Amino acid sequence: MRFMVMVKATADSEAGVMPSEELLTQMGQYNEELVKAGVMLAGEGLHPSSRGARVRFSGAKRSVVDGPFAETKELVAGFWLIQVRSLDEAIEWVKRCPNPMPGDSEIEIRQVFEAEDFGAEFTPELREQEERLRAQVEARQ
Template identity: 45%
Template sequence: MRVMVITKGDGADEGKGQPTTEMFEKMRAFNEQLVNAGIMLGGEGLQPSGAGARVAFSNAGTSVVDGPFTESKEVIAGYWIWEVSSLAEAVEWARRCPFDAAYGETQVLEIRPLFDMADFAETVDGETLARSEELHDRASTESSPSHG
């Protein structure tokens, strides 16, 4: 099963801590363990919300709000995509994450299984699923140096 492991931190601490060389090395070593075990499919850290934007959709229309998102109690700081045999295996790997106080007082890893196309077989017709899966496969294999 594929899971997304979402790194969350306290919104009040966002941008206050930068990783030290020691912390960066600990995370690199952890990521190397994940790669060597065949678990890690991808992952990145995210810049603070002040560098981003939110696009919100409602019946009244679409709105855009530039960051930072000061009303947020938690912010997403990064993510991994892991291939694991079970949620329990993902939890065991997450427990090994070497977070420390350099990232703020509280860090949380949220683990969420990703959908597979087969999960929609009862509600979406086969042709639409096949076209969606083909598009997903293309997106996974094609690389683009720039997204415009």
């Protein structure tokens, strides 16, 4: 099972405050544990929302909203993509993480959909397309 582990933004992360050397060292050690255990698939920090944008959809119409975005507690400051056997295992890994922000912080864990989760609507043709695209992405890395 794959899980997206999202570090929620804080006022400091949205203000562009960079992590300390101590926190970067701790995160590096934690990431090393994840890699050695074969759990980590990807992980990155994100720039503040002031450097981003949102694309809103309304039927066929598209509109762009530039950051920053007001609801800091709803924003993501970083993420990991991990592969483990269960939500419980994902929780145990996240509990081992250094506190990603000074003071209070929160990390959200969400399971990633797999092809089989979509049922009959995910036809053999769509499955073949998905596999072909994944192979192309992997070949580029």
